[in-house]
Amino acid sequence: MTDAAILIIGNEILSGRTEDANVAHIARRLADVGVAVREVRVVPDIENEIVDALNALRARYGYVFTTGGIGPTHDDITIVSVAKAFGVAVARNTRVEEHLRTTYGNRATEATLRMADYPEGAALVWHEGDWAPACRMENVFVLAGIPRAMQVMLAACVPLLGQGAPIHSKTLDVWARESDIADGLAAVQGDYPQLEVGSYPYRIDNRPGTALVVRGADAVAVEAAHKAICAMVEALGVEKRAA
Amino acid sequence: MTDAAILIIGNEILSGRTEDANVAHIARRLADVGVAVREVRVVPDIENEIVDALNALRARYGYVFTTGGIGPTHDDITIVSVAKAFGVAVARNTRVEEHLRTTYGNRATEATLRMADYPEGAALVWHEGDWAPACRMENVFVLAGIPRAMQVMLAACVPLLGQGAPIHSKTLDVWARESDIADGLAAVQGDYPQLEVGSYPYRIDNRPGTALVVRGADAVAVEAAHKAICAMVEALGVEKRAA
Numbered sequence: 001m002t003d004a005a006i007l008i009i010g011n012e013i014l015s016g017r018t019e020d021a022n023v024a025h026i027a028r029r030l031a032d033v034g035v036a037v038r039e040v041r042v043v044p045d046i047e048n049e050i051v052d053a054l055n056a057l058r059a060r061y062g063y064v065f066t067t068g069g070i071g072p073t074h075d076d077i078t079i080v081s082v083a084k085a086f087g088v089a090v091a092r093n094t095r096v097e098e099h100l101r102t103t104y105g106n107r108a109t110e111a112t113l114r115m116a117d118y119p120e121g122a123a124l125v126w127h128e129g130d131w132a133p134a135c136r137m138e139n140v141f142v143l144a145g146i147p148r149a150m151q152v153m154l155a156a157c158v159p160l161l162g163q164g165a166p167i168h169s170k171t172l173d174v175w176a177r178e179s180d181i182a183d184g185l186a187a188v189q190g191d192y193p194q195l196e197v198g199s200y201p202y203r204i205d206n207r208p209g210t211a212l213v214v215r216g217a218d219a220v221a222v223e224a225a226h227k228a229i230c231a232m233v234e235a236l237g238v239e240k241r242a243a
Numbered sequence: 244m245t246d247a248a249i250l251i252i253g254n255e256i257l258s259g260r261t262e263d264a265n266v267a268h269i270a271r272r273l274a275d276v277g278v279a280v281r282e283v284r285v286v287p288d289i290e291n292e293i294v295d296a297l298n299a300l301r302a303r304y305g306y307v308f309t310t311g312g313i314g315p316t317h318d319d320i321t322i323v324s325v326a327k328a329f330g331v332a333v334a335r336n337t338r339v340e341e342h343l344r345t346t347y348g349n350r351a352t353e354a355t356l357r358m359a360d361y362p363e364g365a366a367l368v369w370h371e372g373d374w375a376p377a378c379r380m381e382n383v384f385v386l387a388g389i390p391r392a393m394q395v396m397l398a399a400c401v402p403l404l405g406q407g408a409p410i411h412s413k414t415l416d417v418w419a420r421e422s423d424i425a426d427g428l429a430a431v432q433g434d435y436p437q438l439e440v441g442s443y444p445y446r447i448d449n450r451p452g453t454a455l456v457v458r459g460a461d462a463v464a465v466e467a468a469h470k471a472i473c474a475m476v477e478a479l480g481v482e483k484r485a486a
Binding site: 008011012013014015016017018019020021023024025026027028031036037038039040041042043044045049071072073074075104107108109110111112115146167169177178179180181182183185186189196197198199200201202213215 | 251254255256257258259260261262263264266267268269270271274279280281282283284285286287288292314315316317318347350351352353354355358389410412420421422423424425426428429432439440441442443444445456458
């Protein structure tokens, strides 16, 4: 299974001003093509922090997706940081510059046109008509931070990934505390070491419930482990919660 | 200014099943007491991943707050991982064990009582009556992953932090694209290098707007930079957006 990391670049996440809305979307889209997200880092808009984190992550994981910091303002430094991480210069792409001049008309400033700068050697990834292209340097994909723009860019990138078996998951919700099913769940995990067996407690109207989740690339094993959990829960006399 | 990192422990965030709801809350509460969050990492429920990330972060930042992985199930391995990172054993706390036996009554199992295990030498941090205590090892605070439980634990921890000057921020919202105000905003950032000047674009009914945010510990400088941004925006003829 190929793996990936997400590098979120943005003071606004670290300050608590904005809640990240991209990790879950990226993780789900990648899981569909068999790529598992194994790490996420959030770093500030500081060049050497971005460079260090990117170099650590791209050496370790099959893919890295960065989000944020590709707009026109002084704190948008993702492109120069990626270029620095790869030891290359930044160069203006004339096709994107033309696209920006058409989009922005007489409001296009030097700040606007900076969005046509890319690391030398980067491949642009886009569908004609998109707001702006993502760019790819080796195993690193550079995406926007605004969710709508990020999602369009990611959709253009996904077909380029080495396709693996999609990751399957099955969930059983029960009216029980985690501690009520902990031993039984550990036994199922022991029987299926190739899967992730997890439990996630919650409360509805102050009644404790838990989601029992099985995930993995082996669909047959996921189904079997899910059935083992159902049987374990029934043996304990725990009530299932309707989906 | 003291700084901090957040270490989120949880497969459910990496899989996209759950969106993190803790970073923004922690960041805002810490900002109130002058502690700036400088990095966030999300790692899976794998012991050596947690140990490595924790050791990297605790060496670098003033404080580290972990969230998640402290429940009763087999995938709850934060406590053993923290103990390993500090090179100490895990020991059961009899006071918390008693609390759990009272809370869970005859449903208390060995799995339940594992929640009374802590790294040797850890200080428990709680208000009497809380669900369970946070624990502290040197500059590391271990919190729950469930937001409601995490918030109670964090509230007990905040008074223990070295108090710094609170971090102030002022925001001006304008009906403009980022590129329209990029040059003016860069000039303000240049005049106030001790502050973070950021811009965050959005759309309302398809009309482009941008939030212009100044943050820093120096309240007088924050106010002055905010006024400089207001003056810059007026000089450009950009419309302000009512809050």
